[in-house]
Amino acid sequence: MKATIKDIARTAGISYSSVSRALNDLKGVSEQTRQKVKKIAEELEYTPNAVARGLVQKQTGTLGLILPDITNPFYPEIARGVEEQASLAGFNTFLCNTNYDLSKEESYLRNLIEKRVDGIILAPVSSHSNLFEQRKHMPVPFVYLGNTPERTKYSFVLTDNVRGGYLATRTLIEKGYRRIGFISGKDEESPVGGRFTGFKEAMDRYDIDINDDYIRFGNWRLKSGYDIIQQMIGAGIYPEAVFAGNDILAMGILQGIKEKGLSVPEDIAVIGFDDIPYASWPAINLSTIRQPKSRMGKSAVEILIEQLQTENRGGTMLKATKIILDPDLILRGTC
Amino acid sequence: MKATIKDIARTAGISYSSVSRALNDLKGVSEQTRQKVKKIAEELEYTPNAVARGLVQKQTGTLGLILPDITNPFYPEIARGVEEQASLAGFNTFLCNTNYDLSKEESYLRNLIEKRVDGIILAPVSSHSNLFEQRKHMPVPFVYLGNTPERTKYSFVLTDNVRGGYLATRTLIEKGYRRIGFISGKDEESPVGGRFTGFKEAMDRYDIDINDDYIRFGNWRLKSGYDIIQQMIGAGIYPEAVFAGNDILAMGILQGIKEKGLSVPEDIAVIGFDDIPYASWPAINLSTIRQPKSRMGKSAVEILIEQLQTENRGGTMLKATKIILDPDLILRGTC
DNA sequence: CTGAAAGCGCTAACAG
DNA sequence: CTGTTAGCGCTTTCAG
Numbered sequence: 001m002k003a004t005i006k007d008i009a010r011t012a013g014i015s016y017s018s019v020s021r022a023l024n025d026l027k028g029v030s031e032q033t034r035q036k037v038k039k040i041a042e043e044l045e046y047t048p049n050a051v052a053r054g055l056v057q058k059q060t061g062t063l064g065l066i067l068p069d070i071t072n073p074f075y076p077e078i079a080r081g082v083e084e085q086a087s088l089a090g091f092n093t094f095l096c097n098t099n100y101d102l103s104k105e106e107s108y109l110r111n112l113i114e115k116r117v118d119g120i121i122l123a124p125v126s127s128h129s130n131l132f133e134q135r136k137h138m139p140v141p142f143v144y145l146g147n148t149p150e151r152t153k154y155s156f157v158l159t160d161n162v163r164g165g166y167l168a169t170r171t172l173i174e175k176g177y178r179r180i181g182f183i184s185g186k187d188e189e190s191p192v193g194g195r196f197t198g199f200k201e202a203m204d205r206y207d208i209d210i211n212d213d214y215i216r217f218g219n220w221r222l223k224s225g226y227d228i229i230q231q232m233i234g235a236g237i238y239p240e241a242v243f244a245g246n247d248i249l250a251m252g253i254l255q256g257i258k259e260k261g262l263s264v265p266e267d268i269a270v271i272g273f274d275d276i277p278y279a280s281w282p283a284i285n286l287s288t289i290r291q292p293k294s295r296m297g298k299s300a301v302e303i304l305i306e307q308l309q310t311e312n313r314g315g316t317m318l319k320a321t322k323i324i325l326d327p328d329l330i331l332r333g334t335c
Numbered sequence: 336m337k338a339t340i341k342d343i344a345r346t347a348g349i350s351y352s353s354v355s356r357a358l359n360d361l362k363g364v365s366e367q368t369r370q371k372v373k374k375i376a377e378e379l380e381y382t383p384n385a386v387a388r389g390l391v392q393k394q395t396g397t398l399g400l401i402l403p404d405i406t407n408p409f410y411p412e413i414a415r416g417v418e419e420q421a422s423l424a425g426f427n428t429f430l431c432n433t434n435y436d437l438s439k440e441e442s443y444l445r446n447l448i449e450k451r452v453d454g455i456i457l458a459p460v461s462s463h464s465n466l467f468e469q470r471k472h473m474p475v476p477f478v479y480l481g482n483t484p485e486r487t488k489y490s491f492v493l494t495d496n497v498r499g500g501y502l503a504t505r506t507l508i509e510k511g512y513r514r515i516g517f518i519s520g521k522d523e524e525s526p527v528g529g530r531f532t533g534f535k536e537a538m539d540r541y542d543i544d545i546n547d548d549y550i551r552f553g554n555w556r557l558k559s560g561y562d563i564i565q566q567m568i569g570a571g572i573y574p575e576a577v578f579a580g581n582d583i584l585a586m587g588i589l590q591g592i593k594e595k596g597l598s599v600p601e602d603i604a605v606i607g608f609d610d611i612p613y614a615s616w617p618a619i620n621l622s623t624i625r626q627p628k629s630r631m632g633k634s635a636v637e638i639l640i641e642q643l644q645t646e647n648r649g650g651t652m653l654k655a656t657k658i659i660l661d662p663d664l665i666l667r668g669t670c
Numbered sequence: 671c672t673g674a675a676a677g678c679g680c681t682a683a684c685a686g
Numbered sequence: 687c688t689g690t691t692a693g694c695g696c697t698t699t700c701a702g
Contacts, residue, residue, distance in 0.1 A: 004695055006696095018671085018673075020697060028671065033672090048449050050451065051389045051395070051451050052678090052697090055677095055679065055680090056678045057678085057696085070430075071415065073406070076406045080406065092442075094430065095405075096428075110382075111385070115395075139380075251616070258617060258618075281586070282593060284618055339680085340679065340681095350688065350689045350690075351680085352681080352682080356681095363687065386680095390678090390679080390695065390696090391694045392680085
């Protein structure tokens, strides 16, 4: 049986409101009783019950972070940014991994809301997870990270994917490549949308025809890149360069190319997106478009905190904050 | 203002216990009222308050998982195993990342307990995090993962590190290497302890002298491996082979060796520990000792669930479950 | 400085 | 089938 505030009150022979004051370092108790209470609390191995406190205070000191794939090194970097910024503000963050499973995303979202976390950061599986869009009000401060539904009414922070896609493609073009491919996770999703848009814009701008044979969509996992490029090469389809929707896809593509006995960038050049830590690994040395991962996480938290404050001040019309960060071109050895 | 069960009761004109029954699909309500209640709940955008429920039921349906570094691909694999097994049993899992910060570990641990999660899995920063060891009772079902304090009274699941270390070292020896180094994160920690012990046992068994110049301890991050090997080579210290405490250290070592213009395994052979996904990446192709990561996570959850059940049955003396899994030797190109 | 009392939102007997 | 009543553990007025 776990000790409660009442147990302490009883053994101390005082009221439990005094115990509460003593334990929370509020004024209104003599130093003497405070000491006494704290001593007893320790002896009883008392642990405050945050769920009871949460019930009355309507605050839990917790932020929820929902990510699609912690196995992709991109997301842990984001998580770190979130965590750091959150603990600066005195919040704990709970990370939920959906594994690209939309039903898990929904379930975690509901769960976090029911658990009354103070704010939620969601990096959605797909920009079509409308779960939230339909609600009239957001039941809790909320911000999208990265993959954002179009015309959302909620706050978001993302990297300018169109610009990133343009940058990547233009780089390829300026290096002299013409037969350029685009391999990515499923379309219809905002970032791809954006990255693909940027790709098309660049191709258009430089008057280069897009060959549909070179455009392929799979999922976001390494193996997908590997399979797609192998399948392409097997079918005799040779782009001169490919722009991959993210870095782990690019890694899969690199692997696929090499196993076919071809070399990078001589036979096929490659550029990725994200700049995950392994991209700079010498054996990989991947050219890519960098997203400011830590910054993204931190900004998301800042938005949440701000919403929390204005909310507490009785502010009603919380306008959504929209942050679009600039990507950077990182040139390494693969293009 | 968020709608509560009372609001529903009021607008439906019934008692709120009936509402509770209807919403939770308990028997004791007519199908008619159930429908009515559910309809109203939807209109009011009612979201159950899990903290209130948790307070009365003394259960939160949540497991806590504390990991030292989600940036090391080893841990996400564990997290996946935990998650899968947990959702099978109907639990949500909250992941906390300590970033090798002991004070964060303590803080998260306390937090999870205060939040009354139903069970905690802790992969400690160091086997010296005694935080829990001192308590008379564990306030919540608890299991160590991987890095376990010696002679703990709590449950744990880990890989047989001594055996793993022995396996790695024996492999090196049998391949003909004699000047063998060991580079790892800080000692005094159980797994290293174990891995180092295995290393020493193998060296001893084959009557090979250990050269202290080849034994180095840094931290567990990639850069540490890189720095150490570069420093060694720079100082003219050339082992023929090195056993790295984990795979990302090994990757750092690989990088360091190559940047010094040496080649692997011709100049220096390398073997790691963990078998992270990137180890099998062709450009890395790291020989290593595999830990059954997913299995570890799942086993940890199983232990928790079992404790929960015996606890609920009024069982008092929960004996700790101790699981030691076998590592596997994975031979690739680096030794 | 201290105690009594109310109540957060919900579940769970217990009557009817 | 339905309502009434406690009460989970804690904070927070409001008196004293």
